Every structure is written in structure tokens, then in C-alpha cells.
Amino acid sequence: xxxxxxxxxxxxxxxxxxxxxxxxxxxxxxxxxxxxxxxxxxxxxxxxxxxxxxxxxxxxxxxxxxxxxxxxxxxxxxxxxxxxxxxxxxxxxxxxxxxxxxxxxxxxxxxxxxxxxxxxxxxxxxxxxxxxxxxxxxxxxxxxxxxxxxxxxxxxxxxxxxxxxxxxxxxxxxxxxxxxxxxxxxxxxxxxxxxxxxxxxxxxxxxxxxxxxxxxxxxxxxxxxxxxxxxxxxxxxxxxxxxxxxxxxxxxxxxxxxxxxxxxxxxxxxxxxxxxxxxxxxxxxxxxxxxxxxxxxxxxxxxxxxxxxxxxxxxxxxxxxxxxxxxxxxxxxxxxxxxxxxxxxxxxxxxxxxxxx
Ligand SMILES: Cc1cc2nc3c(=O)[nH]c(=O)nc-3n(C[C@H](O)[C@H](O)[C@H](O)COP(=O)(O)O)c2cc1C
Numbered sequence: 105x106x107x108x109x110x111x112x113x114x115x116x117x118x119x120x121x122x123x124x125x126x127x128x129x130x131x132x133x134x135x136x137x138x139x140x141x142x143x144x145x146x147x148x149x150x151x152x153x154x155x156x157x158x159x160x161x162x163x164x165x166x167x168x169x170x171x172x173x174x175x176x177x178x179x180x181x182x183x184x185x186x187x188x189x190x191x192x193x194x195x196x197x198x199x200x201x202x203x204x205x206x207x208x209x210x211x212x213x214x215x216x217x218x219x220x221x222x223x224x225x226x227x228x229x230x231x232x233x234x235x236x237x238x239x240x241x242x243x244x245x246x247x248x249x250x251x252x253x254x255x256x257x258x259x260x261x262x263x264x265x266x267x268x269x270x271x272x273x274x275x276x277x278x279x280x281x282x283x284x285x286x287x288x289x290x291x292x293x294x295x296x297x298x299x300x301x302x303x304x305x306x307x308x309x310x311x312x313x314x315x316x317x318x319x320x321x322x323x324x325x326x327x328x329x330x331x332x333x334x335x336x337x338x339x340x341x342x343x344x345x346x347x348x349x350x351x352x353x354x355x356x357x358x359x360x361x362x363x364x365x366x367x368x369x370x371x372x373x374x375x376x377x378x379x380x381x382x383x384x385x386x387x388x389x390x391x392x393x394x395x396x397x398x399x400x401x402x403x404x405x406x407x408x409x410x411x412x413x414x415x416x417x418x419x420x421x422x423x424x425x426x427x428x429x430x431x432x433x434x435x436x437x438x439x440x441x442x443x444x445x446x447x448x449x450x451x452x453x454x455x456x457x458x459x460x461x
Contacts, residue, residue, distance in 0.1 A: 132153075161189070212254045216230050217257055248283040293308045
């Protein structure tokens, strides 16, 4: 039972969204990742790129409706443009949560039809919904009725037992008929019977051609490609066939990659000129989170990749890993770790220098 269904209103949330009611650009996106794309990671990502569209971790409709809504939807204004990813399949609940997304200031609401874990399958959440296109269409239609935000779907190219091109097209057509204009396609099937979520991100082969085929067949839809993308060169290749790219693991393990995005994909100046500056720019945020009682280790685990492959990067990681969990650990742990990495001249680390790496 859903009490106090939020009403769809023309007026946007009081929170000032970066896109101010306009569609966010999806040319370059960071994927939703449970436990990884937390508010703390997203803040770091935003220090590195203003234009990258960020996605939250998946939040289930059940958690939002029956749990601590404020806690699940909490984010910092600095994180915009920001999309909320929902997990669920009940149309009424999805509508309720889509309206909440708007009220809390998100720029987009996305439905997860790609996650293969058993836990979510039992609740009809995630990739198993690829087998129920009508249900997804009903959910999407209800979400669109409940909000003015763009409603998007992140999906696989199939699941075991429904692996044909025709079935993928049937899925996309039904969901597009319900009003969805944007499809984010992870370019591999999910094998629901027998593979773990991690294996399902590695074992089924990537079929980028299928995602290109969707754009070719449905040129009016916005098609974003996801899965296994690591370099800007690869992004450029995909952008020749699709409208946008979404990176997951690489953007997490090597966040400095994001520092090249604004220049390379948006023709803007870089948001950060060095890793040191980007991290220093986070200090006030880290201090305010510490003051709110957030444990340092919760934030610093997302910083560990920042000096990936850099001289001193290991010492940085080790110092944080060994000290951030200690009782009372504060910002000084990050300052000490930062001092262990030689600060290079800005030009040496400027994003354009590694933009095509
Ligand atoms: C730790 C982790 C958690 C993930 N959680 C989600 C999630 O909550 N929702 C979702 O749609 N996909 C999730 N994914 C899948 C990613 O969004 C993405 O589709 C996948 O990692 C493939 O992209 P990549 O090769 O660029 O990492 C997760 C992936 C990882 C590694």
C-alpha cells in the first residue's frame, strides 16, 4: 500500500538541478554500481568532470517505500547531473518512486533491467524482466505519467532462453511504445541460471554489433552502449554508431580518466588539472561528512584508484587502507597519503595528455 502518492507537478524540485529541466547529455556516463557509485564516489567523479552523467547505485522500490527514503535518496547538489536508478517491477510502486526522484532533484530516473543476481530475480527486479517486456512497458508507462523527468531503461541484449535479435527488438519496441526514448544497453546477455553477477559481467561475450543494430533499426531512439569499454579510443569508435557511452568498472578503478571527458567529449575546459587539486577540492566535503558522523573509511575506499599507475600511488593506497578505519581517523589521513605522492606539474598530468590513452 502506497500512502501519500506524490503528485506529478510541472514545477520542478526546489533543488536546483544542473540541467534545470533540460535533458541531461548522455554522451558520456558512469554506470550505476552497487556499493561503488555511492554519493562519495560521485562527488570525486564530479571534481573530475562537470559533464559526465552519473548514476546512483540501484535502489529498490521496496527500500524507498518501506525504508528510510531520505537516506536512500540523499545526495549532494555538486553531484548533478545525476540519474536515480530504480529496481522494481510493480507499476504503481515505480510511479511512486519516479515522482520521488523528481521531488528529490534528480535529473533522470532509470529502470534496472540488467542486474542478474538471484536476490533481485526472486523479486522480479533486474535482468529477469527482459523476459517480461509487457511488465516493463507497464512500469515505464506509469513512471512517465508520474514524472516530468526523462525515464530511461538499462538492459541487457538478452537472457538465457530469450537470446534472439527478434526478442531483443520486441523488448525495445514494447518499451518504446510505452514512451521510453533512451535505452542503455549492456552489450551481453545475462545468464540467469548458473552464473554469478560478477561472472555475468565477464563471461557472456560482448556483442557491440547488436547495440549498433538497435541504433540503426530505431534511429529515433537514444541508444547508449555499455560493457567492457576502457579507453577514449574505444568510446570514439562506439560513438560513431551510438548516441553515448557508459563506463562502469574502468571509471571506478581509474577515476582520473574522467578528467579528460569534458575536453574530449564536450569541448569544454577540464574540470581538474591535477589529481592533487581534485582531491584537495574534496576536503571541505570530507570534513562536512566527518562532522555528520560518516566514518572516514566509507569515503576513502572510493579514492583508492585516483593515483592508479602513478609513482607513489601504492603508498597512497596503503596509507589510506591502513589508517582510514582507525577510530577517530580524520582528514589528516588523506592529507598524509596525498603528501606521499609527488606532485607533478599540472601540464604533466593534464587530462588532454592521457585523453586518448
Ligand atoms: C560492483 C558493481 C555493481 C553493479 N551494480 C549495478 C547496479 O546497481 N545496477 C546496474 O544496472 N548495473 C550494475 N552493475 C553493472 C554496471 O552498471 C555495468 O553494466 C557493468 O559493469 C558493465 O560495464 P563495464 O564493463 O563498463 O563495467 C554493477 C557492476 C559492478 C562492477
